[in-house]
Amino acid sequence: MYSLNAYRGMQFYGVLLLLPAAILLITFAYLPTANTLINSLYIPSFRGEPRTFVGLENYQDLLSDTTFWQVARNNFLYALGTIPTSIALALGMALLVNARLPGRGMVRMAYFTPTILPMIAAANIWMFFYAPQIGLFNKLLSIVGISGINWLGDPNVALSSVIVMSVWKEAGFFMIFYLAALQSMAPELKEAADLEGTSRWSFFWRVTFPLLMPTTLFVLINALINAVRVVDHLFILTKGGPNNATNLLLYYVYENAFSFFDRTYAATITVVILLVLALVATLKFTVLDRRTHYQ
Amino acid sequence: MRPATASTSNALTFTSLRLPSLETLAAWLLALIWIFPLLYAFWAAFHPPAFMVTFDLTAPLTLSNIIDAWTQAPFARYYLNTFALVTGVVLAQFVVCTLAGFAFARFPIPGKNLLFMLVLIQLFVFPEVLIVENYRIASELGLIDTLTGVGLPYVASAFGIFLLRQTFKTIPRELEDAARIEGCGWMAILWKVYVPLAKPTYLAYGLVSISHHWNNFLWPLVVTNSVESRPLTVGLGVFSAPETGVNWATVSAATLLSIAPLLVAFLLFQRQFVQSFLRSGIR
Numbered sequence: 266m267y268s269l270n271a272y273r274g275m276q277f278y279g280v281l282l283l284l285p286a287a288i289l290l291i292t293f294a295y296l297p298t299a300n301t302l303i304n305s306l307y308i309p310s311f312r313g314e315p316r317t318f319v320g321l322e323n324y325q326d327l328l329s330d331t332t333f334w335q336v337a338r339n340n341f342l343y344a345l346g347t348i349p350t351s352i353a354l355a356l357g358m359a360l361l362v363n364a365r366l367p368g369r370g371m372v373r374m375a376y377f378t379p380t381i382l383p384m385i386a387a388a389n390i391w392m393f394f395y396a397p398q399i400g401l402f403n404k405l406l407s408i409v410g411i412s413g414i415n416w417l418g419d420p421n422v423a424l425s426s427v428i429v430m431s432v433w434k435e436a437g438f439f440m441i442f443y444l445a446a447l448q449s450m451a452p453e454l455k456e457a458a459d460l461e462g463t464s465r466w467s468f469f470w471r472v473t474f475p476l477l478m479p480t481t482l483f484v485l486i487n488a489l490i491n492a493v494r495v496v497d498h499l500f501i502l503t504k505g506g507p508n509n510a511t512n513l514l515l516y517y518v519y520e521n522a523f524s525f526f527d528r529t530y531a532a533t534i535t536v537v538i539l540l541v542l543a544l545v546a547t548l549k550f551t552v553l554d555r556r557t558h559y560q
Numbered sequence: 561m562r563p564a565t566a567s568t569s570n571a572l573t574f575t576s577l578r579l580p581s582l583e584t585l586a587a588w589l590l591a592l593i594w595i596f597p598l599l600y601a602f603w604a605a606f607h608p609p610a611f612m613v614t615f616d617l618t619a620p621l622t623l624s625n626i627i628d629a630w631t632q633a634p635f636a637r638y639y640l641n642t643f644a645l646v647t648g649v650v651l652a653q654f655v656v657c658t659l660a661g662f663a664f665a666r667f668p669i670p671g672k673n674l675l676f677m678l679v680l681i682q683l684f685v686f687p688e689v690l691i692v693e694n695y696r697i698a699s700e701l702g703l704i705d706t707l708t709g710v711g712l713p714y715v716a717s718a719f720g721i722f723l724l725r726q727t728f729k730t731i732p733r734e735l736e737d738a739a740r741i742e743g744c745g746w747m748a749i750l751w752k753v754y755v756p757l758a759k760p761t762y763l764a765y766g767l768v769s770i771s772h773h774w775n776n777f778l779w780p781l782v783v784t785n786s787v788e789s790r791p792l793t794v795g796l797g798v799f800s801a802p803e804t805g806v807n808w809a810t811v812s813a814a815t816l817l818s819i820a821p822l823l824v825a826f827l828l829f830q831r832q833f834v835q836s837f838l839r840s841g842i843r
Contacts, residue, residue, distance in 0.1 A: 272668065278746060279667025283675070286660035289716035294682045297693030304693075361587040367580070368588070374830060375591035378598060381826045381833065382819055383775035383793045389800050389815045390597045393604060393808060399612070401600070433594065438837070445838050494686060497777040500797055515689065515778075522692045523782060531692045538689055546684045 298539065304532040323533040333534065335509050336517045339424060343513060344492040346428035347435065352484055354432065355439030356477070360469075362440070363447045373444075380438040384497035391430045392501060417503050420510035427502055427511050434498075435491065439484045446480040447473070482552060489545045493538055514538050604812035612808055625813035629799075632810065634787050635817055638795035641707060645780075645791050646773045649711040650766055653720050657765075660716070661724030662750055666736075676725075682718035688778045698783055709783045710791065714773070719840070720765055727761040728754050764836035771833070774822050792818040 305323050310316040327333050362373045379387060394401045395416035403413025416426045450473070458468045496516040499505055505512035505520065512520075515538060522531035580588075604612055605626065611619040629635065663669060664676055687694055694713055695704075703709030731754060739749045755762075777793045784790045790798070796818045800811040826833050 275667055276669060279663045279669040282659040282663035282667065283669065285656045286679070286716040286721060289656065289712070290679065290682060290718075292697060293687055293694055293713035293716070294685055294690070295678075297690040297697060298685060300693045300696075301690060358590065361583060361590070364583060366584055366587055372587050372591040374827075375595035377834065378595060378823075378826070380837075381771055381775075381822055382598075383777065383796075385775075385777050385793045385797050386815045386819045387597070389796070389811055390601045392800075393600065393612070393812065394597070399808075433597070437594065441834055441838055490684065494689060497793075500777070500781070501800065519691065519778070519782070522695070528692055528696075535690065535692060539685065542684045542689065546681070549684075 301532045301535045301539070304529055305536050307529065309529055323529060326530070327533050327537075332509055332512075333517070336512045336514055337537070339509075339511065340493065340513045342424060343428060343431075344489065346425065347431045347492060348485065348488040350428075351432045351436040351439060351488060352481065354436040355484065356443050356481075358436065358440040359443030359447055360473075363444060376440055377437040379434045379436075382434070384434065384495060385501060387430065387434050388498035388501035391433075391498075395426055395502070417511075418507055420507050423503055423507060423511045427498065430498060430502070431495075435488065439488070442480050442484055443477060446477050450476060486545060486549045489548075490542070493541050514541075601812045601815055604809055605816045607809070609807055609809040625809040626817065628810045629814035629817055633795060633799045633814065635792075635795065635814070637787055638790060638792045638818070639821075641789060641795075642774060642791040642793075645707050645711055646770050648707065649714055649773050650769050652711070652715045653717050653769060654762065654766070656715050657717055657720030657724050658750070658755065660721045661728055662754060664721065664725040665728035679718045679721055682716075683722075687713035688776075691779060691782050694779070695782055704783060705785050705789050707789055710780045710789065711773070713779065717769070720769070723761055723765050723840070724758060727758045731757050761839075763832065764839040767829075767833055767836040768840045771822060 306318060306320060307316045308319050308322075358376045362369055362376070366372060392400075397403065397413065397415045397418060400413075400416070402416060406413050414422055417423050454472055454476075455468070458472065463471075493514060496513050496519070499511060499513065499516045503511040505516050514534060518531045518534045518538070521527045521534065603615070606621050606623070607619050608622055608624075660679075664672065664679075669675065698704055698709045698713075701709075703712065735753050735757075736749055739753050744752060775793060776791070777797065780791050780794045781797065784794060787795075796814055799814055
């Protein structure tokens with residue numbers, strides 16, 4: 266097709282086209298990842314002395330740090346609290362909006378709108394609900410004579426409060442993927458099921474839900490990523506408190522790096538986050554890509 | 561949106577005579593719950609602080625909360641910063657991702673598949689996860705407290721490269737050959753054939769990227785420390801931190817101020833926004 270020289274020329278040209286992206290990716294993705302891994306194996310220098318290699322000592326510190334375990338547990342509970350709930354809600358919303366419904370456009374908009382708000386703004390709004398004395402929730406509860414709960418100050422409740430807000434923010438986003446999948450489903454399936462007299466319940470579990478599996482997996486991957494990546498709301502709602510009850514891994518990294526100025530320890534925790542993300546990536550590239558078909 | 565079949569339109573005339581079904585009620589109730597926080601923010605922003613938790617429909621409307629927020633924090637400057645940031649990031653992403661996407665779609669690069677997999681890793685490892693090291697790199701490059709520092713880590717977006725590569729791959733080679741016969745070089749081919757045909761992809765990617773960077777918080781928080789470079793989200797975060805003791809009506813006004821442009825854009829172009837997010841999902 267091309268002569269050898271022309272082929273070489275194209276190779277060179279292609280590499281040239283890739284160069285800007287490559288330089289930026291190396292600077293802000295690969296180099297920082299490698300440096301994070303390396304830094305987690307060292308103790309930083311003091312007064313110009315060279316830094317010392319300590320092997321896995323930082324990781325030993327990490328494993329014996331009860332706060333780290335608490336934060337990891339919080340993050341796990343946060344994922345467990347937000348993901349299944351928001352996926353179920355998203356699917357429910359999509360089914361409701363996909364059916365005949367007066368004012369469907371309005372309803373769909375109401376579900377989706379939280380998605381486009383910044384997390385910080387959403388947290389501000391929910392702060393008005395959760396605040397102990399003057400917050401809306403406790404005001405409403407006091408009307409019916411219940412003395413309010415300290416939604417964000419009680420260590421047993423705070424994480425749940427944060428979870429509820431995250432579900433509110435996320436469900437509408439996942440809904441649109443379910444909605445698109447539902448709308449691309451062949452109407453003949455429903456017609457056939459109606460002829461057979463299949464109940465709606467069994468139609469959902471036997472036909473709709475299995476057909477939505479690729480969407481569910483896709484949404485699951487996104488939800489998993491968000492569960493480790495998005496901590497913006499903590500800055501407004503709880504700052505990880507009370508007593509670390511709502512602290513999540515990435516927020517703990519931030520605290521260590523920019524409040525306690527322990528960059529090494531922050532790097533070590535970052536490695537844990539990277540491991541989680543690597544796991545999610547593996548899940549995506551093995552399970553999801555084998556089962557979904559790109560249109 | 562979808563064609564109504566004969567059976568559904570029959571059912572429609574039949575059911576519309578009855579009370580709304582249970583599903584309709586559930587859908588509306590859920591919608592009400594979902595939109596309530598936002599409506600509440602509007603309520604709080606446009607009424608005197610005394611009516612924060614008193615829903616009296618005759619309560620006087622006021623703009624003083626908005627004016628307070630606007631005068632108590634440099635929101636004009638924050639707006640300017642966010643506009644500049646979002647515009648800069650999206651344009652730079654378009655250029656860098658177009659070139660890389662074109663290279664991946666059309667050029668015989670040695671080890672191309674491996675390189676592409678390497679790029680895809682960035683779909684999972686975001687700049688904000690690497691805040692510690694990215695902060696160090698940004699400070700070595702002298703980018704701390706600059707808008708360039710806020711935006712640059714996001715410019716080579718794996719997602720953009722992937723999306724444009726997929727689009728470019730679907731464009732028939734014949735168009736390219738025709739342009740070449742007319743004497744176009746590679747850049748002219750890219751500019752006159754590929755880019756115009758990829759317009760829907762640019763629109764989708766652009767909208768997703770605008771929403772993302774309008775709303776982004778953690779990395780901008782870390783890398784900025786003055787009014788001159790703070791985007792809206794960080795400005796809002798600083799302004800409304802509970803310990804500053806600003807009153808709530810003002811905070812809700814400030815919150816609305818910072819979400820208003822994107823919210824209005826969304827309400828006007830709902831369809832395009834939702835379509836864009838959908839397209840962005842197919843990765």
